[in-house]
Amino acid sequence: MVEDVRPGGEPEWRPPTAEPGLWQRVVEQLGTAVTVLDPAGRIIAVNPAAERLLGRPAAAVHGQDLHDLCHRDPGGSRIPRERCPLLRALGERRSERGDDDRCLRGDGRLIPISWSATPLTDGGGSAGMAVLIVEAAPDRRGRRKRAGQAERAEHEERAARTSALEDLAERLTLVAEITDVLGQTLEVDEALARLGGLLVPRLADWVAVDLRVGPRQVHRAAVTGPEGRDARQEDWHGHLPSNGEAAHSPLVQVLNGGGSALQDPPDVDVPADSPLAAVHSAFLAATGATSVITVPLGTGRKVTGALTLVRTDPARPFHSGDVDVVSEIGRRVGPVIDNARRFGRQRAVAEAMQRNLLPPLPRHGRVQLAARYQPAPAGSQVGGDWYDAFSLRDGTLALVIGDVVGHDLTAAAGMAQLQGVLRSLVWDRTESTGAVVDRLDGAMHAVTSVPMATLVLARLEGPDSGPWTLRWTSAGHPPPLLLTPDGNAQYLEAGQGLILGTHLHDAGHRPSAAVALPPGSTLLLYTDGLIEAPGSDLGAGLGRLRRHALALVHEPLDTLCDQLSARMPPGSTDDIALLAVRLPGPRTWGEPYATGCAGRAARP
Numbered sequence: 316m317v318e319d320v321r322p323g324g325e326p327e328w329r330p331p332t333a334e335p336g337l338w339q340r341v342v343e344q345l346g347t348a349v350t351v352l353d354p355a356g357r358i359i360a361v362n363p364a365a366e367r368l369l370g371r372p373a374a375a376v377h378g379q380d381l382h383d384l385c386h387r388d389p390g391g392s393r394i395p396r397e398r399c400p401l402l403r404a405l406g407e408r409r410s411e412r413g414d415d416d417r418c419l420r421g422d423g424r425l426i427p428i429s430w431s432a433t434p435l436t437d438g439g440g441s442a443g444m445a446v447l448i449v450e451a452a453p454d455r456r457g458r459r460k461r462a463g464q465a466e467r468a469e470h471e472e473r474a475a476r477t478s479a480l481e482d483l484a485e486r487l488t489l490v491a492e493i494t495d496v497l498g499q500t501l502e503v504d505e506a507l508a509r510l511g512g513l514l515v516p517r518l519a520d521w522v523a524v525d526l527r528v529g530p531r532q533v534h535r536a537a538v539t540g541p542e543g544r545d546a547r548q549e550d551w552h553g554h555l556p557s558n559g560e561a562a563h564s565p566l567v568q569v570l571n572g573g574g575s576a577l578q579d580p581p582d583v584d585v586p587a588d589s590p591l592a593a594v595h596s597a598f599l600a601a602t603g604a605t606s607v608i609t610v611p612l613g614t615g616r617k618v619t620g621a622l623t624l625v626r627t628d629p630a631r632p633f634h635s636g637d638v639d640v641v642s643e644i645g646r647r648v649g650p651v652i653d654n655a656r657r658f659g660r661q662r663a664v665a666e667a668m669q670r671n672l673l674p675p676l677p678r679h680g681r682v683q684l685a686a687r688y689q690p691a692p693a694g695s696q697v698g699g700d701w702y703d704a705f706s707l708r709d710g711t712l713a714l715v716i717g718d719v720v721g722h723d724l725t726a727a728a729g730m731a732q733l734q735g736v737l738r739s740l741v742w743d744r745t746e747s748t749g750a751v752v753d754r755l756d757g758a759m760h761a762v763t764s765v766p767m768a769t770l771v772l773a774r775l776e777g778p779d780s781g782p783w784t785l786r787w788t789s790a791g792h793p794p795p796l797l798l799t800p801d802g803n804a805q806y807l808e809a810g811q812g813l814i815l816g817t818h819l820h821d822a823g824h825r826p827s828a829a830v831a832l833p834p835g836s837t838l839l840l841y842t843d844g845l846i847e848a849p850g851s852d853l854g855a856g857l858g859r860l861r862r863h864a865l866a867l868v869h870e871p872l873d874t875l876c877d878q879l880s881a882r883m884p885p886g887s888t889d890d891i892a893l894l895a896v897r898l899p900g901p902r903t904w905g906e907p908y909a910t911g912c913a914g915r916a917a918r919p
Contacts, residue, residue, distance in 0.1 A: 370420030427451040511539025521625035556590030564592030578607040606632035613649025617713040680779035689891040699726030700842040700892035716840035717770030732763035749786040749827040767816035800835040803831040835900020844889035
């Protein structure tokens with residue numbers, strides 16, 4: 316629900332269909348009284364017809380209880396609130412209607428009315444109700460006692476009018492629901508699937524979405540049919556022929572910047588005058604279309620594509636009111652699709668940039684190395700996760716795993732900056748890992764664009780034949796996991812310090828830690844995407860990783876890396892970076908000692 320603020324500070328309701336244009340065109344010009352109630356039953360909006368029926372101006376009824384105005388007994392007294400069907404329906408968020416109520420007008424007259432109420436939603440919650448009111452004939456009660464054709468005709472007319480009003484309220488709510496649902500995704504395919512699911516069968520039997528992908532190129536991105544049936548078997552998806560600017564087909568005209576179009580049965584069968592129109596006509600014929608609406612996606616000169624709605628029942632054609640509603644939907648869907656496409660392009664660039672910046676792994680004697688980078692799943696942004704391994708001047712192997720705060724191109728660029736600075740600082744230094752990380756923290760804001768980051772910096776010390784010592788420091792990063800040949804798995808939780816970028820200079824120096832590594836052991840450095848999953852806490856994620864790693868400990872190092880990311884529960888929204896190191900040891904590990912494994916990125 317959208318609110319403005321009146322000069323006195325009181326919020327003023329605007330319909331959840333958002334744009335005043337549709338409200339003015341469809342509601343304010345409607346000859347039937349429309350009132351909108353908040354969740355407490357107070358009037359927050361009325362159209363001119365409601366002002367006339369109530370005999371009161373909008374300012375006088377704003378904030379008034381509709382029950383007190385329209386639910387009176389034959390003597391004009393208020394009906395108890397607990398007996399009010401409208402209030403019950405409002406509390407239960409369901410539709411309701413009434414045919415035997417009386418409204419007390421502003422001039423004191425008591426008039427018989429019929430009403431129909433439909434709940435309004437906003438973001439999944441209640442936004443109140445739209446109540447449509449019509450005045451019944453004064454002698455309706457007397458006529459009800461008489462049988463005959465006149466009474467039946469009046470009843471049928473009133474039922475048809477009430478049904479039409481309910482349909483209007485449902486469509487206004489549908490526009491708001493589509494806006495809310497589509498705003499929850501940045502994936503084009505998911506947005507179009509949601510759109511089709513909302514429109515079929517509530518407003519149409521078939522829906523097609525065509526997107527412009529070039530000056531004259533069109534791509535049919537989605538087709539939704541009855542009961543969710545997809546029309547892929549008819550090969551209606553994919554690139555369509557050139558649209559041809561001179562063609563008179565409604566679809567071609569809409570794609571070229573024309574307005575919305577309504578095709579009645581005679582118009583549906585008009586011969587096609589362009590290759591695109593021919594393909595579209597074949598689609599309409601195959602679906603059995605008898606009435607079609609085609610509207611632009613977007614507004615003005617920014618036309619992203621076209622939305623086509625099809626009905627197949629000759630007794631239920633579209634009308635001008637449907638065109639208004641579908642046009643409003645098209646105006647809202649266009650920007651959503653534009654945003655999703657821009658996001659997709661940016662995500663692809665960030666992912667390619669991140670992959671290209673991740674370094675190849677070095678050969679380091681008999682020590683085996685493997686690494687993986689897995690981007691966030693569709694619908695999430697690429698982050699700043701990275702790994703690194705390189706030999707230092709003294710022959711020691713440096714190991715790094717890190718995560719830059721942010722999920723966009725900036726994070727990917729910051730990751731590359733931080734990686735370069737760290738390599739420079741650690742290359743020829745023999746000081747502790749904690750001291751190196753402190754120096755990195757001090758220089759980070761001066762030479763990089765990174766606001767905050769976590770990382771583990773480790774040094775693997777020892778000759779090729781062992782023994783080996785691992786020295787490391789963690790700047791707020793998840794602890795390394797050490798797997799030993801005897802079947803133990805231990806998180807190295809020592810050496811923990813503050814994350815990079817906190818500016819807490821008085822917190823002291825970051826600590827360093829050391830541990831002796833047994834022959835044949837495996838060390839895992841990873842980012843939090845490997846342990847975080849929706850619905851579980853960090854402890855559960857660490858336990859899950861430990862169990863999976865132990866189950867795979869005797870697998871080849873490449874297999875272990877592939878399987879750890881593959882065993883993540885569904886719903887993860889973060890990148891995964893993983894660096895694995897295996898020391899020479901008993902040959903029961905299942906792979907030769909002398910081969911170094913180059914890092915590679917997992918397939919998305």
